[in-house]
Amino acid sequence: MTTASFTLDGKTYELPVVRGTEDEVGVDITKLRSLSGAITLDPGFNSTGACESAITYIDGDQGILRYRGYPIEQLAEKSDFVETSWLLLNGELPTADQLKKFRAQLTYHSMIHEDMKKFFEGYPPNAHPMAILSAMVSSLSTYYPDTEDDSYEVNIVRLIAKVRTIAAYAYKKSIGQPTIYPRNDYSYCANFLNMMFAVPAEEYKVNPVLVRALNMLLILHADHEQNCSTATVRMVASSRANIFASISAGISALWGPLHGGANQAVLEMLEMIHQDGGDYKKWVVKAKDKDDNFRLMGFGHRVYKNFDPRATILRKMSNDVLKELGISDPLLEIACNLEKIALEDPYFVERKLYPNVDFYSGILYRAMGIPTNMFTVMFAIGRLPGWLAHWKELRDGDSSRIYRPRQIYTGARERDYVSIGDRK
Numbered sequence: 001m002t003t004a005s006f007t008l009d010g011k012t013y014e015l016p017v018v019r020g021t022e023d024e025v026g027v028d029i030t031k032l033r034s035l036s037g038a039i040t041l042d043p044g045f046n047s048t049g050a051c052e053s054a055i056t057y058i059d060g061d062q063g064i065l066r067y068r069g070y071p072i073e074q075l076a077e078k079s080d081f082v083e084t085s086w087l088l089l090n091g092e093l094p095t096a097d098q099l100k101k102f103r104a105q106l107t108y109h110s111m112i113h114e115d116m117k118k119f120f121e122g123y124p125p126n127a128h129p130m131a132i133l134s135a136m137v138s139s140l141s142t143y144y145p146d147t148e149d150d151s152y153e154v155n156i157v158r159l160i161a162k163v164r165t166i167a168a169y170a171y172k173k174s175i176g177q178p179t180i181y182p183r184n185d186y187s188y189c190a191n192f193l194n195m196m197f198a199v200p201a202e203e204y205k206v207n208p209v210l211v212r213a214l215n216m217l218l219i220l221h222a223d224h225e226q227n228c229s230t231a232t233v234r235m236v237a238s239s240r241a242n243i244f245a246s247i248s249a250g251i252s253a254l255w256g257p258l259h260g261g262a263n264q265a266v267l268e269m270l271e272m273i274h275q276d277g278g279d280y281k282k283w284v285v286k287a288k289d290k291d292d293n294f295r296l297m298g299f300g301h302r303v304y305k306n307f308d309p310r311a312t313i314l315r316k317m318s319n320d321v322l323k324e325l326g327i328s329d330p331l332l333e334i335a336c337n338l339e340k341i342a343l344e345d346p347y348f349v350e351r352k353l354y355p356n357v358d359f360y361s362g363i364l365y366r367a368m369g370i371p372t373n374m375f376t377v378m379f380a381i382g383r384l385p386g387w388l389a390h391w392k393e394l395r396d397g398d399s400s401r402i403y404r405p406r407q408i409y410t411g412a413r414e415r416d417y418v419s420i421g422d423r424k
Contacts, residue, residue: 002016002017002019003015003016003017004016004017004027006029006032006036008036008038011036013032013035013036015027015028015029015031015032016028018052020052022057022059026049033406039406039408041408045231049226050226050231050234050403051226051234051394053225053226053390053393054068054091054393055067055068055088055223055225055386055389055390055393056068056088056223056224056225056386057069057225058224058225058303060301060303060304060305060306061305061306062306063304063306063307063308063309063312064309065224065309065310067084067087067088067222067223068087068088068091068092070087070093072219072220072309072310072313073309073312073313075087075219076216076219076220076310076313079219080187080188080189080215080219081188081189081214081215081218081219081222081382082099082102082103082106082187082188083099084218084219084222084385085102085160085222085384085385086098086099086102088222088223088385088386088388088389089156089385089388089389089392102157103187103188105157105161106157106160106161106188107161107182107184108161109154109157109158109161109162110161110162110164110165110182110191111162111165111181111182112136112162112165112166112169113143116136116139116143117169117179119135119136119139120132120169120170120173120179123173125173125174125176126174127170127173127174128373129167129170129171129174129373129374129376129377130251130252130254130255130376130377130380132166132170132173133163133166133167133170133251133377133380134248134251134252134255135248136166136170137159137163137166137244137247137248137251138244138245138248139244140158140159140162140244141242141243141244141245144158144244145242146242146243152243152392152395155243155244156243156388156392159243159244159247159384159388160384160385160388163380163381163384164182164188164191164192164195164381165182165195167192167374167377167378167380167381168180168192168195168196169195170377171196171371171374171377172195172196174371174373177199178199178200179195180194180195180198180199180200181195182194182195186206187211189211189214189215189218190206190211192214192381193206193207193210193211193214193368194206196370197369207325209320209321209324209325210321210368213317213320213321213364213368214368216313216314216317217314217361217364217365217378217382218378218381218382219382220310220313220314220357220361220382221310221357221361221378221379221382221383222382222383222385222386223383223385223386223389223390224303224383224386225303227259228253228254228256228258228259229250229251229253229254229259229260229383229387230250230383230386230387230390232249232250232252232253233246233247233249233250233387233390233391234390234391234394234403235249235403236249236250237390237391237394237395238394238401238402238403239402239403243388243391246387246391247384247387247388247391250380250383250387251380254376254379254380254383255376260376260379260380260383261375261376262297262298262358263298263357263358263359263361263362263365263375263376263379264362264372264373264375264376265297265298265358266297266298266335266358266359266362266363267331267362267366267372267375268297268372269296269297269298270331270334270335270362271331273334274330274331274334278330278334280334280337280338280341281341283296284296284338284341284345288347296338296342296353297358297359298355298356298358298359298360298362299342299348299353299354299355299356299359300351300352300353300354300356301356301357304356305352306352307352307354308354308355308356308357310356310357311354311355311356311357311359311360314357314360314361314364315339315355315360317360317364318360318363318364318367321364321367321368322367325367327367329366329367331366332363332366332367335359335362335363338355339355339359342354342355343355361375361378361379362375365378
C-alpha cells in the first residue's frame with residue numbers, strides 16, 4: 001500500500017494513500033489524531049474528502065461530469081429524468097421492464113395524503129415555497145414512519161413521486177388557485193407542468209418542448225458530488241435520522257443564495273439591471289472594478305475551472321426553447337447580452353468566468369413561466385435523486401460512524417467564575 005509521510009514535532013507518521021477509479025488521490029487521515037494527537041484544519045472542506053462514493057465523478061479542470069460513469073452530455077441528450085434517477089439510485093441503467101415498473105411506481109405514489117392539504121392552508125400567502133417544501137417533506141415521516149428494515153426503498157419512490165406534487169401545491173397556494181391533482185396518463189415532467197399551470201374547467205395542453213427542457217434541467221441538477229446540500233444529507237443520515245428528515249435538511253441547505261438560490265439571484269440581478277434602465281454595459285464595468293462590491297451572478301463556478309459542461313448543454317437548449325416559444329423578454333435580452341460579453345471579453349475569458357448552469361437555468365425557468373421564487377424548488381426536485389442515492393449509499397455501506405468534525409479551539413483559557421457584584 002502506498003503511504004504518505006506526516007511529520008510533526010520531529011516524529012514521522014505513515015498514512016495510507018487511497019486512489020479512486022479516476023486516479024484521484026487522497027491521504028487517509030482517519031488515525032492521525034490517535035497517532036499524533038493532531039487534526040487537520042480545512043475551513044470549508046476544500047481539501048477534505050468525507051467519504052468514498054461511486055455515484056458521481058467531477059473533474060473541474062477538464063469540465064467533466066459523469067453519473068455512474070455516464071457523461072452528462074449523453075444522459076441529457078438520450079435519457080429522461082426518471083431513467084437518470086434510477087441510474088443514480090441503482091448504479092446501472094434500467095432494463096425496459098425495470099423502467100416501466102419504476103414509472104408506474106412514481107405514478108402510483110404521486111398523490112399526497114388528503115390531510116396534508118390542510119397544512120398548506122396554514123401557511124401565509126407569501127410563504128417561500130422552499131420553506132413549505134422543507135416542512136412538508138419532513139412531515140411525510142409522520143405518515144410513513146420507518147417500521148421495517150426495507151421500508152426505505154418504497155420511501156425513496158414516495159419522495160421522488162410526491163416532491164413535484166408538494167412543489168406544485170406550494171405554488172398554487174402562493175397565487176391563491178385551487179390545487180390540481182396528478183394525472184396517471186402524464187409523464188413525470190408533464191404531470192408537474194400540468195399541476196403548476198392547469199386550472200379547473202379549462203383545458204391546458206402540456207407543451208412537449210417544455211417537457212423536454214424540464215427533463216434536461218432536472219437531469220443536469222440531479223447530482224453534483226459532495227456539495228453543501230448533499231454533504232448535509234449525509235451528515236444528518238449518519239445519525240440514523242429517517243430519510244425524510246435527512247432530505248428536509250438537504251432542502252434547507254440548498255435554499256442558501258450561495259448554493260441552490262444562485263439561479264434566483266441571477267434573475268434578481270437581471271431585474272435590477274432592467275429597472276436601472278437596461279444598460280448592461282454599465283454593470284459589466286462595475287463587475288470589473290475591484291473596488292466595487294457588485295458581482296455578476298451566474299458567472300464562474302467553485303468546482304469548474306473550465307466551462308461548466310451543464311451550462312454548455314443549457315445554452316443550446318435556451319436558444320431552442322426561446323425560439324420555439326417565440327418569447328420576447330427584456331430580461332432575457334439583457335441575459336443574452338451579458339452572455340455575449342462574458343464569452344468574448346478578455347477580463348472574463350482570462351479568469352474563466354464563463355456563464356454557469358445557474359445562469360442558463362434561470363433563463364429557461366423564466367421562459368417556461370416558472371416564477372423566480374420557485375427556482376430553488378426546481379433545483380431541489382432535480383437534486384432529490386442524487387440526495388437519495390447518497391443517503392442510500394451511506395446507509396448500505398459502512399455507516400457505523402456518525403459524522404463528527406473536529407475543531408481548533410481559539411477561545412479563552414480556563415478562568416474562575418466572578419460574582420456579578422465583582423465584575424467590571
